Amino acid sequence: MKVTIKMIAEEAGVSMTTVTNVLKNRTDRVSKEKIELINDIIKKYNYTPNMNARSLANSSSNLIGLLYHSVGGRIDFSDPFVSELLAGIEEKTKDNGYFVLVYNIETVDDVIKVQKNWKFEGFIIVGLSENSFEEIHKNIPSDTPIVFVDTHLTADMEKEFINLPNRYIISSEDRQAGHEATKFLISQGHRKIGFLGFTFNENEPGVINERFYGFKKALQESSISFDYRFFFTDKEFEKITDVLEEITALVVSSDYLAINLIHYLRMRGLYDKKKLSIIGFDDVSYAKFLDPPLTTIRLNQKNKGIIAFNLLNKAIHGESVDKITNLSGDLIVRESVTNVASKIGKQARRKNEK
Amino acid sequence: MKVTIKMIAEEAGVSMTTVTNVLKNRTDRVSKEKIELINDIIKKYNYTPNMNARSLANSSSNLIGLLYHSVGGRIDFSDPFVSELLAGIEEKTKDNGYFVLVYNIETVDDVIKVQKNWKFEGFIIVGLSENSFEEIHKNIPSDTPIVFVDTHLTADMEKEFINLPNRYIISSEDRQAGHEATKFLISQGHRKIGFLGFTFNENEPGVINERFYGFKKALQESSISFDYRFFFTDKEFEKITDVLEEITALVVSSDYLAINLIHYLRMRGLYDKKKLSIIGFDDVSYAKFLDPPLTTIRLNQKNKGIIAFNLLNKAIHGESVDKITNLSGDLIVRESVTNVASKIGKQARRKNEK
């Protein structure tokens, strides 16, 4: 049998209001004796309020929407990159008394749907492009805070963004990460370097776009010209096999993609880590267990999830929060990159590994 | 501005009841013209009903609770074993118009909490021991269906379970899996075989317990006696190093644990796949990318998630459903197990790999 405020009020011989006041800890409005009495009854029946009624009555709900954006099913929970973020969020969220509704959004309609169906305290939305960002931002009332994870904005848009109330961004320094990854390859003597990433829109900022930008910048700084023949998307593994003799290294936009490529090549007897160095991004939990252990830029997704929640939590409580947070990546040197410049440095390659 | 039924009714010049009837497709109670008119308005405002109000008024909610049981934080979303299940569930769930609330439960109180806070259509609960199973089962009304994933019951309990309305179980044939894994090691000439698993209660059935049972059975069938010195928990890696010279193979209760062990040994210079064969369970997505590629029993978590949802969905709609579903595992032969019996068979070891 469901226990309600009314029942508690009856048993205690008080009004519903008084019970509510006790529930809400408005101690100045209820006498000490009643507080105790009511609390005892609450405990006795193990009463917990009905969230639907509560959400209906006011606007609070303790519900947080974790929305994953996926175009064409690209985002998959089995990708550790995704689940590690979730791990971070889930952990904090529960400790703070929230509930998380996980929803995969493909179109704006999906957002409108969750949005109207439930009352949310706030949203954490992952992986939105700038275009989708605008649409979605407009469709969620400005009194509901949103933390956008891994959304990148053009400079113009960013200026606007700064003034948007209740909208926050947390992402990695993807440009810097791409730059660092590439610089590392160059430092190891590589000159013919390719780039492999999930398909992205070159005219719109985004995680991969940013990494690609950092990649090109690093090449440029070393006066290396980039040959677009060495640019590949995740659908073009076979194109890579064609130029295997021409490139010595590859910047791959995620560990996940990197190991898939290695596997693809290996199955065809084409993988030789001495001849093709590979650096990834993320440092997923098993990157160090791979063959070869992956050299990568650690982005620490779990930590990102924790911070995303903290931002949201503060925003919900009306505390002031940084509009844009950028987490820097760390180069993790393992064994998928070979030094082709000299024989020295083989030791150094392990420095980051414990 | 939120659109409500009332507003729609006003604009259409009808009563709320009529709008509801259209919403519910009760076409026999409304005239054709009004149906069209109302539908137009609904479309125009992109109306979607408020779930909180709806849930409050009736008992439906379109909400499914995905509850992960973790004692001492053992279950972690970054463990692919967990996230792959979620991937399967999320996929189906959305297609069928449900929303998923993900919650990590540690105690029965946690269950009571979610349970009273929200109205759920049903639950998918993962990783419950028999004891917790009973407690939780009792605390959720019997008209709410629950699918228990990976819960194992003793024979007595199982008899009772069969008659419990709205309770279902889906799990893997863990005993058979343990048996198969061990038999494979034996077929490869191993005789000194150890077992490594997360700590478990020997008196209570459970995933690892079952695998261990199958393990012992296989040994027995080959008249190999089991030495408890070769039994290890996840906290006892160093105990393994002590007997490294004595055992030639290890059955490890999950891929996740297996790679952690390999890494642990490798870091100490103690890993030699020729001298220590390892077989895991799950076949997590990256098992084939590891060094060495892991020989394992594939359990297909994603598929399990899909099936779990299907069971629940049918149960919610009152269709009859199998009380207990068992998914069999498949031996996937890769390279972490060495044939110590003969020189032949090295070819065969690759047969399962594409």
Add this chain to the structure above:
DNA sequence: TTGAAAGCGCTACCAC
């Protein structure tokens, strides 16, 4: 066919 009204459980406002 259509509509009025009660009630789901809770909160906030206002009165005593």
Add this chain to the structure above:
DNA sequence: GTGGTAGCGCTTTCAA
């Protein structure tokens, strides 16, 4: 301090 009550948006029962 305490209590009454309207109302959140929706569904269902009963009446017209």
